[in-house]
Amino acid sequence: MSRQDGRARRISGDDVDDTGAHILHVDLDAFFASVELLDRPDLRGKPVIVGGREGRSVVTTATYEARAYGVGSAMPMARALQLCPKAIVVSPRHELYRLYSKRVMSIFDDITPMVEKLSIDEAFLDVYGARRLLGSPAAIARLIRQRVYDDTGLTCSVGAAETKFVAKLASGMAKPDGVLVVPPAQTQEFLRPLPIRALAGVGGKTEEALQRLGLRTVADVAEIPIGALRSAVGDASATRLHELASGRDPRQIVTEQSEKSIGHEITFHDDVVDPATLERELLRLSDRVGARLRAAGVTAGGVALKLRYSDFTTLSRSRRLPEATSVARRLYESSVELFRELEVRGRPVRLIGVRAERLSEGAPSMSLWDPDEEWRDAESTVDQLRGRFGVDAVTSASLLTPRPSTAGGTRHPGQRGT
Ligand code: TTP
Ligand code: MG
Secondary structure, rough: OOOOOOOOOOOOOOOOOOOOOOOEEEOOOOOOHHHHHHHHHHHHOOOEEEEOOOOOEEEEEOHHHHOOOOOOOOOOHHHHHOOOOOOEOOOOOOOHHHHHHHHHHHHHHHHHOOOOEEEEEEEEEOOOOOHHHHHHHHHHHHHHHHHHHHHHHOEEEEEEEOHHHHHHHHHHHHOOOEEEEHHHHHHHHHHOEEHHOOOOOOOOOHHHHHOOOOOOHHHHHHHHHHHHHHHOHHHHHHHHHHHHHOOOOOOOOOOOOOOOOEEEEEEEEEOOHHHHHHHHHHHHHHHHHHHHHHHOEEEEEEEEEEEEEEEOEEEEEEEEEEEEEOHHHHHHHHHHHHHOOOOOOOEEEEEEEEEEEEEEEOOOOOOOOOOOOHHHHHHHHHHHHHHHHHHHHHHHHHOOOOOOOEEEEEEEEHHHHO
16 A cells, blocks of 8 residues: 555544454555654654665555645655655664564554464454453454553554454555544445455456456456356456455465463573572563453463573473463463572573464463452452553562663564574
């Protein structure tokens, strides 16, 4: 949707019914250009193009002010400057964009583990499991936009719908800096008037074939007998187009590891020797892992500990839990046991991590007498508060001691496949 200039922008009011619209598509606005403007506030409000100036360079992206002149991604720079001679051209700094991308993606990871990263500046989130803690899909969309802005100064747009396809269309329409919710009951109404090009993957030859059949809108595609569609574009495309045009899209969110594990690890600025400090860090990490398990509505059947010494020797130890759990206290107890078995004995530690493994869907099986009840209640209260006030707002009382300084903060190994 990068050629849009925002003139056809559509956003939802506060009263929109977002029930069931739990798939979010989040996409940063004019990403490379917006990052450049953070360093050059004097360029705000001006037509800015990011790309090389050399002969055959192309536009990577442009601010919405430049798009108003018809400038768009992948256009030859020479052509862009014909359309908008007063545009300011800035060279791309890809390293910087990757850094911002990571920061934004880690905000998504804190919302839910159900994140599918699509490109450097966009992702799908399934917030079905996160609703209990963070509110309705529209509330979560607002929360994401606020956190991204507070943390990076960048704006993004969010589409919320029942399916990936519709969510992505919606975020494109909400641009820039908006939210569009498509209530499931209004999916048809939303799709029908759109041009056939809106159907994912339609371009070039397929579009021509559909036009030859006299099809112009998504409604035309939904209504034409499937046989006619098959002979025009082939069986596979016909089925897919027909499904999408009718508002059906069975694709699920595919996370990097499809959530085989959820972990956090921390690299210390100065190596740590004191075992009590390391155990306190394990509590903090377990706490975060537990919160993410609960947000995803999954339980862990195993725990793994990762330890890296200052000489980069790295050890991993894991064990099964007696019972699947999402209670941080249980993850902590197991990880401390694993830690003690390693007999660190004064070797300086550079990194420590906790990972929940053997994940399964659903609440833990509860026997008549539930020994974890109190922990569960306490932790779910913490979840609610964090949902409202942010991840760092609430910590276990035993963590209220100075912590060693860290290099780069916690990472999410479960999400990155490390
Ligand atoms: P997009 O999300 O497609 O575009 P955008 O973020 O610049 O603008 P918007 O989403 O508001 O429409 O792409 C993200 C970044 O990827 C973009 O900032 C630059 C880069 N990119 C290219 O380098 N070449 C391209 O052809 C496209 C489409 C994007
Ligand atoms: Mg974008």
